[in-house]
Amino acid sequence: MQNNSKSTRRKFLRNTLTLAAGSSLITPSLFGAPSILKYYNKPNSKFNGVQIGVITYSFRSMEDQSAEATLKYILDCGINAIELIGDPAETFAGRPENTLNRSVYFGLMKKNKSGAISDNEAKELAEIQANQAVYNAKVTEWRKNADMKKFEKFRKMYNDAGVQIYAFKPRNTFGKNNSDADIDWGMKTAKVLGASHVTVEHPSNDATTLRLGNFAKKHRIYIAYHGHEQQTPTLWDTALEQSKYNALNLDLGHFVAAGNTAPLEIIKTKHEHIKSMHLKDRQTPEHGKGNLVWGSGDTPLTGALELMKDKNYTFPGTIELEYDIPQGSNAVAEVQKCVEFCKNALK
Known part of the structure; x- marks a missing residue:
């Protein structure tokens, strides 16, 4: 039922x-x-020349993860541009069903990251990850013959509703252990969806960024490397030298939590290579690195948005909801608050 x-x-x-x-x-x-x-x-989240978008990962806590439901969440937030996590598009196109219990998995991952995971929970997490490895292999096989017309239909549904896809982040696609077929599929699909770039976690491996940069050149699409707390002002320098198609998916909140000073400077110095920038409000290491409701952390979100406006930077700012959702609220309501924060900052 x-x-x-x-x-x-x-x-x-x-x-x-x-x-x-x-x-x-x-x-x-x-x-x-x-x-x-x-x-x-049609929705409009471009304020005074600054495009505000959202990564659909922000809606991961919502029960329905279908393409249609995800689009409704985006529209409910008044957002007209997104970084698309692969799941809604791939399931729409007929990807094999994943039996992963998302809430359990993300909960265990959070505990593991904080070091608060028990031995039994660690074993449970290992079993889930092993099952996911088997599932990922099935997805790789499915992708070889996936019908691109279904991705075209997905794009049309979103575009007709007023939502553009500027970035695509499919899961398990651009890692150092992924096949050439996986990488080709990811970049080809991104172009079908209308994205200007794909995003992937920075591998901290020069051979991998060289390989990915070459694939990006082949497909004439940028690959923007996302950073967590390994971010430094020079993290991307080698990748940028390797290929003009290597770029940044800067995460300003993680950059602050990593202990970097003067976070606005990296925007100024790297703006020509930034294809999109994640927005969240984290604390400095001295204050505990917390991920907080916007306006209560140490990340200069207002300053960054004002800089984008004043300098006419064209890359989008991407809302990534990662702070704990207050009781009685949900992801859509919290993303709406983040949109309003951006709108007020850009007046």
Whole structure:
């Protein structure tokens, strides 16, 4: 019954979004639901020349992870541009079903990262990761013959609703152990989706960035390396020298949590190579490195947004929701708050 319920809900969302995006014959009385009215006008999260987007990973806690539901979350936030995690597009295109319990997995990963994981939990995490390795192999096989027309259909659904895909981040695609076929598929699919760049965690391995840079040149699409607490002002220098298609997916919050001083300087010095920048509010190491509600941490978010506006930087700022969601709220409501923060900062 649960699967049937989800299927019905997705069908409703698909039909509603298609009608709202493409029909000129709709009248409010057709639905009788004020929440639908926002879809008549295309979303706009470009404020004073600065494009604000969101990575769809921000909605990972929402129950329905389908393409249609994810689009509704984006529209509910008034956002018109995104960095797309691969899952919604790939499942839409027929990827084999993943039985992963996301809440359990992310909870164990969080405990493991903080060092608070028990022995039994560590064993459970290892079993999940082993199962995921088997699943990833199945996905690699599926991708070899995946129908690109379905990704074109996905792009059209999002574009018709007013949402552009500027970056694509498929899972298990651009790592040092991935095959040439995986990398080719990821970059080809990104172009079909309309993305200007793909994103991947910086591998801290020069051979890997050289390899990926060569693939990026072949496909004429940028590959932007995301950083966590390994970020330094010089982290990307070798990759940038290796290929003009190697670029930055700077994460300003992690950059601050890594203990780097003058975080706005890296934006100024690397802006020509930044294809998108993740926005979150983290603390410095002295204050505990916390990931906090925007405006309460040490990351100069307002200063960064003002700099983007004043210097006419064209790369988007990407909201990445990683602080704990308050009780009684959800990811959509919190991303809405982040959008409002950006809007106010860019007045």
